[in-house]
Amino acid sequence: MIGKKKLSEIQADVAAEFAKQGIDPKEWFASRLEKLQAQKQPNRREVEALKLLRNAIASANERELDLSR
Amino acid sequence: MAIEQPNPISAKERRERLGRVTRIARGFSFVGRVEYRHVFSNTGGAQFGLGSNTSRDLLTVYAEVFERDADPEDFSLEAIIAHERGHQVVCRNEALQSMLADRMTLTIEEILASLVGSLIVESESDREALMLKALDDAAGCGVELSDAIDLVSELRSFLEKTL
Numbered sequence: 567m568i569g570k571k572k573l574s575e576i577q578a579d580v581a582a583e584f585a586k587q588g589i590d591p592k593e594w595f596a597s598r599l600e601k602l603q604a605q606k607q608p609n610r611r612e613v614e615a616l617k618l619l620r621n622a623i624a625s626a627n628e629r630e631l632d633l634s635r
Numbered sequence: 636m637a638i639e640q641p642n643p644i645s646a647k648e649r650r651e652r653l654g655r656v657t658r659i660a661r662g663f664s665f666v667g668r669v670e671y672r673h674v675f676s677n678t679g680g681a682q683f684g685l686g687s688n689t690s691r692d693l694l695t696v697y698a699e700v701f702e703r704d705a706d707p708e709d710f711s712l713e714a715i716i717a718h719e720r721g722h723q724v725v726c727r728n729e730a731l732q733s734m735l736a737d738r739m740t741l742t743i744e745e746i747l748a749s750l751v752g753s754l755i756v757e758s759e760s761d762r763e764a765l766m767l768k769a770l771d772d773a774a775g776c777g778v779e780l781s782d783a784i785d786l787v788s789e790l791r792s793f794l795e796k797t798l
Contacts (some may be wrong), residue, residue, distance in 0.1 A: 567745075568679040568718045573764050574708035576771045583780045594781070611792035618753070619770060619784055622763035 580623055595620035638675055641698040649673055656696045659713055663720040663755050667692030675699050681715050683722035692727075694719050710768075714752065714761040718768070721748030721755075730797060746772045750791045751798070766791070 584591045595616065602613050644652075653671040660669050666689045676682070680700030684693035696716070704712040725731060725747045735743065746769045753765035766787065773783035 567682055568710060568715050568749075568768065569745075570677075570679045571771070572703075572706075572709045573767070576767050580767060580770060580774070580780075583774065587780060589781075598784075609792055611795045612788050615766070615788040615791040616784070618763055618766045619788065621759075622767045625763065 577622075577625070584623070591620070591623045595623075640675055641673060641702075644673060652696075652701065656694075656700075656712070656716065659716045660694055660720065663717055665692075665694055665716075665720045665723060666690060667694065667723070669694045669696070671696050673698050679703075679715070680710075681719050683719040683726075685723075685726050689723075689727055692723055694723075710764055711758075711761055713756055713758065714764050717752035717756045717761065718748050718765060721751030724748075724751045724798065728798065731794075734797075742772055742776055745769075746787070746790065747794065750787070750794050753791065754795055754798070 581591075584594075599613065599616055599620070602608055602616065649671065652673075653669070656671055657669045667686060668691070670693065672695060674697060676697040676699065678697060680703055681694065681696045684695065686692040694716070700712055700715055703709040703715065710718075722744065725744055731747075732739075735747075749765045749769035749772065753762045753769070756762055756765065769787045769791075770783055773786050774780055776783075778786065
């Protein structure tokens with residue numbers, strides 16, 4: 567079951583968790599991706615998965631910014 | 636307490652809803668029976684039922700799924716059905732079951748179902764939505780967010796390689 571939690575609530579929770587930990591998601595993902603891609607044989611699938619999460623969280627952050635304006 | 640129920644729809648609309656749900660489910664290679672119930676449920680909109688064999692598996696879709704699909708801030712019908720197909724894959728894939736048998740919990744199954752869903756949906760926004768759902772479930776277990784991100788990325792990579 568996908569559950570009753572709306573996608574926008576999930577986005578808000580994840581964005582809030584980053585903020586709570588004082589982490590800038592953009593920088594965090596950039597550093598994580600750099601590390602993965604610097605490996606001798608980077609795991610293409612893992613890089614793709616990380617990019618998907620990065621983009622999903624970036625859209626969530628943009629949405630939060632729009633709402634706070 | 637009575638649960639609010641959806642406004643009635645015509646038999647034609649009910650057939651159309653079932654037709655749409657069935658086309659999407661079959662497009663994701665769902666095997667088994669597909670049904671549409673015009674009631675609100677406590678499931679979030681859809682539910683996978685494990686049958687005695689694959690052809691007896693059941694996908695039940697409820698009325699609220701169409702309300703969620705119409706809301707741009709919520710999961711689409713495709714994403715919700717892909718998640719349920721994900722449950723079928725997780726439950727029916729022998730290699731996956733034997734590898735995860737002693738570690739399989741309801742939360743792990745939910746995470747894996749979303750990740751399988753993210754591998755089969757066509758649209759990028761549905762892929763991202765299901766990745767976020769998996770991350771939310773992983774983070775909900777008390778795992779640090781950064782560890783949850785690593786877990787979800789690694790599991791997706793593993794599933795893509797294994798399935």
